[in-house]
Amino acid sequence: MASPSTDITALVHEPIDPVALEGCVRGNADGAIVIFDGFVRDHSKNRRTLYLEYEAYEPMALAKIQEIAAHLHSQFSIHRVAMVHRLGRLEIGETSVCIAVSAAHRAAAFDACRYAIDTLKRTVPIWKKEYFEDGFVWADGELPPVPSATSAVKPAS
Amino acid sequence: MPSVSQSVRVKVLFFGRLKEIAGRTQESIDLPAEADIESLFAHYASHYPELQQYRSSLVASCNQEFASWNTLLHTGDEVAFLPPVSGG
Numbered sequence: 001m002a003s004p005s006t007d008i009t010a011l012v013h014e015p016i017d018p019v020a021l022e023g024c025v026r027g028n029a030d031g032a033i034v035i036f037d038g039f040v041r042d043h044s045k046n047r048r049t050l051y052l053e054y055e056a057y058e059p060m061a062l063a064k065i066q067e068i069a070a071h072l073h074s075q076f077s078i079h080r081v082a083m084v085h086r087l088g089r090l091e092i093g094e095t096s097v098c099i100a101v102s103a104a105h106r107a108a109a110f111d112a113c114r115y116a117i118d119t120l121k122r123t124v125p126i127w128k129k130e131y132f133e134d135g136f137v138w139a140d141g142e143l144p145p146v147p148s149a150t151s152a153v154k155p156a157s
Numbered sequence: 158m159p160s161v162s163q164s165v166r167v168k169v170l171f172f173g174r175l176k177e178i179a180g181r182t183q184e185s186i187d188l189p190a191e192a193d194i195e196s197l198f199a200h201y202a203s204h205y206p207e208l209q210q211y212r213s214s215l216v217a218s219c220n221q222e223f224a225s226w227n228t229l230l231h232t233g234d235e236v237a238f239l240p241p242v243s244g245g
Contacts, residue, residue: 060218060222061244125244126242140241142241149226149227
């Protein structure tokens with residue numbers, strides 16, 4: 001079984017090629033690959049979208065993506081993971097996030113891929129700004145879970 | 158022991174609409190010893206009152222991990238105020 005060191009995790013400013021990512025996770029021990037290709041829609045809440053801009057807290061976002069990839073290996077019977085998110089300006093139809101998961105059997109690949117995109121959207125510090133003909137909005141997002149106050153870091157002494 | 162005026166120096170990062178309100182992406186700031194993330198946010202909210210309305214819809218991080226608001230700060234810490242995330 002492939003180790004997580006063969007995973008691909010990245011934040012990029014260039015176009016993402018989902019077909020190339022599929023090739024990166026494909027191996028002869030696999031029988032299934034599930035790919036999530038998230039791309040820019042031409043509308044949002046009945047408004048016509050012109051383009052999007054994504055920004056990230058880059059080192060933390062990459063670390064969180066890597067945590068998700070590692071978690072997939074511990075929770076699902078999968079082989080390889082590729083998780084790539086694009087930043088900067090994206091035009092309609094361009095891929096913003098692509099996740100590819102390979103496994104011997106389809107169920108694990110489906111489950112892991114679904115878990116990966118759901119967790120990314122909830123916990124990775126990336127923000128989307130939607131531009132319309134008459135202005136822009138920061139997209140509604142989700143608040144990541146945070147440690148409770150009782151687990152606060154104690155002062156160094 | 159005589160009280161010694163100590164301060165801590167932390168790096169603060171702003172993202173999304175917070176960056177636009179604060180008009181900056183990051184800065185370093187000196188805080189009183191025993192300052193926590195909540196008091197750091199209060200400092201900025203006093204300078205930029207528009208920030209206050211977002212307090213309940215933010216999370217904070219310290220050294221690139223999500224952190225509770227009562228996390229005490231130390232020199233060299235990197236704190237960020239994070240709006241609801243919307244990647245994907």
